Amino acid sequence: MKSAIAILAWVILAPIAGGLLAGVDRIITARMQSRVGPPLLQPFYDVLKLFGKQGIVVNAFQNFYMICFLVFVVVTGCLFFSGGDLLLTIFALAVAGVFFALGAFSPNSPYSNIGAERELLQMMAYEPVLIIMAIGMYMVTKSWHVDEIAGFHNLLVGYLPGVFVALLFVLTIKLRKSPFDLSTSHHGHQELVKGATTEFAGPALGVIELAHWYENVLLMGFVYLFFASNWIAAISAVIVTYFLEIFIDNTFARLTWRFTVKSSWIVAGVFGVVNLFVVAFLIK
Amino acid sequence: MGILLFLLLFPAAMSLVFAVLPPNAFRNTLVRVSALLIAAGSVWLAVAFNGQGYQSFKVEFPHLDMIFFGGEMLLSLFLLYKCIGIKKHEWYIPVLILVQAGIMAYCELSGAMPEVENALYIDSFSIIMALIIGIVGSLISLYAVSYMRDYHHHNPQMKDRQRSFFFIVFFFLSAMFGVVFANNLAWLYLFWEITTLSSFILIGYPKTEEATRNAYRALGLNLLGGLGFACGILYLVKFLGQPTIDLNQILTMGRLDSGLVMIPIVLICFAGIAKSAQLPFSSWLLGAMVAPTPVSALLHSSTMVKAGIFIIIKFAPVLQGTWAGYFLALVGAVTFLITSIIAVTQSNAKRVLAYSTIANLGLIVACAGVGTPQTLWAAVLLTIFHAVSKGLLFLGVGSIEHKIGSRDIEDMGGLIVNRPGLAVVMIVGILGMFLAPFGMLISKWACLEAFVNVKYTPLLAVLLAYGSAPTMFFWTKWLGKIVSVSGDAKKGEGAVPGDEWTALWFLAAATVATAALFPLISWASVSPYVSGLYHVEDAAAGLTQGNIIIMSILLGLMLLMPLAFLAYPKKNKYVSRYLAGANLDQGDSFTGAMGATQHATLRNYYLSGFFSEKKLTVAGIVLSICLIVTMFSVVKI
Secondary structure, X not given: OHHHHHHHHHHHHHHHHHHHHHHHHHHHHHHHOOOOOOOOOHHHHHHHHHHOOOOEEOOOOHHHHHHHHHXXXXXXXXXXXXXXXXXXXXXXXXXXXXXXXXXXXXOOOHHHHHHHHHHHHHHHHHHHHXXXXXXXXXXXXXXXXXXXXXXXXXXXXXXXXXXXXXXXXXXHHHOOOOOOOOOOOOOOOEOOEOHHHOOOOOHHHHHHHHHHHHHHHHHHHHHHHOOOOOHHHHHHHHHHHHHHHHHHHHHOOOOOHHHHHHHHHHHHHHHHHHHHHHHHHHOO | OHHHHHHHHHHHHHHHHHHHOOOOHHHHHHHHHHHHHHHHHHHHHHHHHOOOOOEEEOOOOOOHHHHHHHHHHXXXXXXXXXXXXOOHHHOHXXXXXXXXXXXXXXXXXXXXXXXXXXXXXXXXXXXXXXXXXXXXXXXXXXXXXXXHHHHHHHOOOOOOOHHHHHHHHHHHHHHHXXXXXXXXXXXXXXXXXXXXXXXXXXXXXXXXXXXXXXXXXXXXXXXXXXXXXXXXXXXXXHOXXXXXXXXXXXXXXHHHOHHHHHHHHHHHHHHHHHHOOOOOOOHHHHHHHHOOHHHHHHHHHHOOHHHHHHHHHHHHHHHOOOHHHHHHHHHHHHHHHHHHHHHHOOOEHHHHHHHHHHHHHHHHHHHHHHOOHHHHHHHHHHHHHHHHHHHHHHHHHHHHHHHHOXXXXXXHOOHHHHOHHHHHHHHHHHHHHHOOOOHHHHHHHHHHHHHOOOOOOOXXXXXXXXXXXXXXXXXXXXXXXXXXXXXXXXXXXXXXXXXXXXXXXXXXXXXXXXXXXXXXXXXXHHHHHHHHHHOOOOOOOOOOHHHHHHHHHHHHHHXXXXXXXXXXXXXXXXXXXXXXXXXXXXXXXXXXXXXOEEEOOOOOOXXXXXXXXXXXXXXXXXXXXXXXXXXHHOOOO
């Protein structure tokens, strides 16, 4: 029953939260750039407008993959917020990512193709960190299940500070923020036009944006988990983290994929893996 | 026991028939019928013996041990004869043959070779292996009927030696059944060496210089492993307080006191490492792809490499908790990580598949080396899933190669439009290899959960975490190539032969079915096998009922998603792709700056400047040799 409510709340509330997050993001970004910025609800107006437009496609398949992307992001969140297996959640998120990349491959367009390749490189960069996070949480709490991890009596971040740092590092990739917004960006000024989403328009673009909102809320759920024993600390951590991401987004220029992969793997090794070994020796 | 003898002898008997029959319609029908009978035989075996636990059989036949010894000597003589073709730097091959033959002759002729009461046995694991060999192996031989015809059609300069081809393929199947049923290690050794010989001949089938050299490399490296096997037998015969070459007895002794039989077990596991192409031996399997595709499919999915991991998995309960087992697991885990990364740099479809095979076998070796109930469970399931998906992928690539004339992934662009049928089987096979909720991922998940509980460090789990990431990269970009649609895409001509379709669709269905029915497979045979060995309640405890239901929902979703096409809005406006210029002919080219016509072509990323195949291979070989040396030096701890 409890998990049914959680799933329902996720499916209905997550896009609202994600949209608001995007709205806040745009306002804060604007203020950082000495602009006024759009109204808070602007992202909702934008997406609603997208859904009212005519679909424009290169081939009959491409939108199918993006619908799969949305469906699997939603399913991933259902697993996570209903307290399911954390590893399975991460694998399901990977399925969603694979569909997004396939959608970008499908039109066979140079810009979206490079976007797809870069999306896969990004996945290669952040995947070890997510798995290391699940392993770390298991080693501390002795459970793979999100509900039991969330019910742990202490702040997890106290045991897994290195893993948390590694997660913060790759969160920038996953939130599609500069310096790691390689595959596609919210700003249309990059060398790849719109990268992975170049060939998508109208409702399909709306679907992608919606999935992205869902994904952002899910990622904030990961952050929340590190502080779950104290909800005030957890909410504050989520807010601070998101602000930090906006700040990084506005202060860094885009980096290369080489740097992205290399640095993510090194950060995962230096902070994440070392943290795991410390936990292994301290908690018997 | 009748059905057991049937599986052992029938393929060998048929192989003799195929050795004399010329390739004609009658021979083809006979191959199809034999394949069907072998598959049916293995299913019958499973139905008759499943759930009955371990059973061993006494084979009554005069001088059987001497016959097997004679077989070994004949095999060595034949291999020595084959050494006529070696080059100067391959001098070690005849040396290895002579040393091995010498060891076996010394054991036998010194009269010290102990008797084995029951030479054959069967348990849940050998039933699973028999099903893999019987079903996947015979589907591949069925596929080979039309493939080999087309193969010689495409390569007219090559001499048609199909008689020896089908002779060896069926003989190979017999030897594989021998490997999984033999309780007498001396017998097992002969079957083991026959698989080495068979792959040597099959790899050298094209008779080109490259094929010949690769065949000799495969022979040499596998003989090196075989030397480990022979030394293991020598130890069991000469240095054990109570000499025995009874596999079941050795396992029982090992479970009581692993120190007693650890040395021979590690020696035989060394042979397993070589046979399953782990680093530092991986080069023989990569070289093996010069052979016709059914050979690759056979070597990678149901035979040869599976013999290697079969023997390692067999010893897993003894390896549990030992340092030697831990270092064996590290050899596997390092192989998994390094070959997964190298696979990213490959554009030749068969090489990608080969690297992925080595990586997945590495995972199985890692599981077996750890040897806990959960990892053993995962290892057996990995073996099943891998055999089915990899068989499918190799056969798929073979058919594609005959239709589009290339095995390069870059040439598979738009396959979904050109060859929708082949594209679908390839997509199923690839998804089966790496994506939730298909088989390989289920086992990978179980491995990860089990590796964290290994007593020393989370090192194995970390290696798995890093290795999984490139796996996702190289499979998805291949999928991306298959599903990308270019403007001039149209349906290809010429149908895929019926035999090939039968094998492809059957294996594609099996890939989905094993993912859907894995709880059933686990409940019916894998779990009872593991529980019987460790006396634990449920080996698959990590996968709770709830998770299994979620996996089924995911699979259902994945299979239902294509229905979304039915509700597809028809009112979409079609445009050609964006090229930042004025598009010409449906977006294949465009008018760029200065009015020049530019043709737009796309290639995948292979990161060859980022990951170097050569450097990674050297690093992997050095590292794995260090690990193997350590494995031997900690044998007594």
